[in-house]
Structures are given as structure tokens and as C-alpha cells.
Amino acid sequence: MTAQIEIVPYDGMNKGFLSQIQTWVKNVLEKADPSSTPPYLRLTIWKNIKALQEFYDQEKEDLGIVTGEESDFLATHEAWRDYPRIHICHERVKGVQDAVIEGVLHHEIGHALFHGSMEFYTFKFTGRLKEAARFNGFDLHLLQKCVYFLSIAIKDWEVIQWLTKIGLGPCQKSLLEYMMKDTEEEQEAWGVAKHSPVMKKIAMAAFLKIILPIEAMILIRSEDALKLKNQWKEAYSWLSVMEQDGLLRLSQRIMEFGESRFQEKLENAAYGLIEESF
């Protein structure tokens, strides 16, 4: 049985956009392994950012949720009601290339299929990891920040690698290119973080979100992945060569745990980050 997806459009939504979304969703769901797909998921298309924000605020209030969800820029996913829900906002994607919108839908569906349970949103900090972190200047709060960013990068790596393997890599490339178009905010954050060894590593963990999936695409010999890596070097040219190399080394180290379970990947990545000298 393939996953049942309910697509909920907003009132008065144009039929053309709806049928495009239906096609894009079908393209990925028909390739998913039925044994690992949830029985039901829902995709809601919101008219504008205001409507989406109101929904989020209300849900957070009703369910007593304080912290945010993993929020990708163009679409989001959560499982607060015990089944995966994906949200896309029409206003937010206006003017964005079709391949990017298709990519972001595939991407969020990938998260819904693979990361729909609590295991992917909680992490057990072992005594050994906490000790190693403390030794390198990270208290538990800072270590949690690192692990949060690392978990996002690892989940993106898993989703993008899977989509690439089933032949949907081109849209993920478009999505990654889109994300690399503007790194100004990251550059600003880096300007502040680079003066502290600990903050620097937290920023590095956040930057992994793009380079780790690119390195994974190269590993499985995806076409044009090397080109994507050059684009990355260009987009992050405000990092020194040494810092870029540090990120590449860390990505390689994380990928060595490709066959492990999520929690092991995450723990290994945390050691790698803490111990890496950028």
C-alpha cells in the first residue's frame, strides 16, 4: 500500500497550481518503498504567510509547543498530531522556479517518510560525549545547539541521498542552488561567531546543511554534483580555504557512518565537530 496523502488547498486556489502539486507529490510517492511509508500524510497549501503563521501559532498554543520545528525556508513539516503534515505557502513560493518548488515538496515528503517519529527529534547525550564537549568548552546548552544543527544536516543528507538514488536528484540540485544564492545572513552570523572557537563550531554545524548533502551526491556519483560543489565554494568564499577544507573533512567523517542508525550518526558527527580544528 502506498501512503495516502490528502492535499488540502485553500479556498479559491487556482486549479493549475493544485494539479502541478498533485503531479509533483505523485512523482515521489510512487517511488517510495511502501513498507516504510506512513499510512497517512497531509499536505496543506496556505494562501499566504499570515494564514500559515496563524495556523502555527494556534497549534503551538493548543498543544503547548514551545520550541520551533525544523523549518525549511519554502515549506515545512511537523508531526505534532501524530501523523506527518507538510505545509507550503503559495505566497512564499510565488516567483520561485518550478524545479525548486518541486524539489522542496519532494524534500519535505522525504522527511515525512523517513523522519516522522520522535527518534529523530530527541537525542540522548552520553556521559562520554558530554565530557568531551566540556573539555572543548561546550556546556550542555551549547552542545545541544550543535546537535540540533547536526541533526538537520544529517536528515537533509539522508533525504537528498534517497531522492538522488530514486532519480529525483535534479530538483534537489535546483533546491540546493536556490539555497546557495543568498548566504548573506550566514556571512553576517559568521562575522560575529568567528571570534570565538566555540561559536565558530556552532556556525560550522549550521553550514553543514548544504555541503554534507552535496558531498553525499558526489559519493554516489550523481551527475553535476562536482559542479554544485564548486558553486558552494563560490557561495561560501567568505570562509577561508582552511575553513572550507575543515567543513569538507567533517562531511567526509560524518559520511563514514552512512550505514549506521540515526542516533549513531549524530553522536559520531558531534565528536567530529567538537574535535575538528577548523
Ligand SMILES: [Zn+2]
Ligand atoms: Zn530538510
